[in-house]
Amino acid sequence: MPQSITTREAAKARARELRLEASTAGQSISHSKALEMVAAELGYRDWNTASARLSNTPEAPCQLGDHVFGRYLKQPFHGRVHAIRELAGGMGYEVTLHFDTPVDVVEFDSFSAHRQRVSAMVGSDGVSWAKTSDGVPHLIIETVANGIV
Structure with a gap:
């Protein structure tokens, strides 16, 4: 909560x-x-x-420098917010994440494609608008730890 x-x-x-x-x-x-x-x-x-x-917190799902956890193309990730930009007066955000460990975004056993820095457009809920062919959002930011205490 x-x-x-x-x-x-x-x-x-x-x-x-x-x-x-x-x-x-x-x-x-x-x-x-x-x-x-x-x-x-x-x-x-x-x-x-x-x-x-x-x-001082905008209604963004995360802020620059935050540690984030979630799923990218169905794979779990841990990373940091590298950049975030508000789109069209707050209707969404373009967020760039840098993963601590590269994520393999290919589901086939025969080859791999690793990504360490990705960008996506997300709503204020941290869920990307783009979806895979089976309807799963490309990016889901599940947890944010801001580190400011």
């Missing part, structure tokens, strides 16, 4: 959810405590750090 939190508003909504969950369990927590809990869920040192980072 924390992965879908990209704005301060979403983080505050998560804090309200935490307060409601605690209340349902017969416990009471302050809103500031809930905000600190959300910051911890997101991997930040405290709410002030999370708030500053989130307030």
Whole structure:
């Protein structure tokens, strides 16, 4: 769930959810405590750090320099965001990834074709618009670790 939190508003909504969950369990927590809990869920040192980072975060699936994990042409990858560019006022993003280890993009046993740097157009969900012949998106960014704490 924390992965879908990209704005301060979403983080505050998560804090309200935490307060409601605690209340349902017969416990009471302050809103500031809930905000600190959300910051911890997101991997930040405290709410002030999370708030500053989130307030500057565009609705992009990742940011320059982020560590990302996911699938490219059905193969798992780990890598880093090398470049990202907003398309048409935020309708999508062109993202360039550099994989830690090259990914073999050929499904045949008789030969291989490895890719280490790839570009794709993705929506705000991190899923590419282009698909393979069997309908699987070329690129799926599943997890983002920003490393800013």
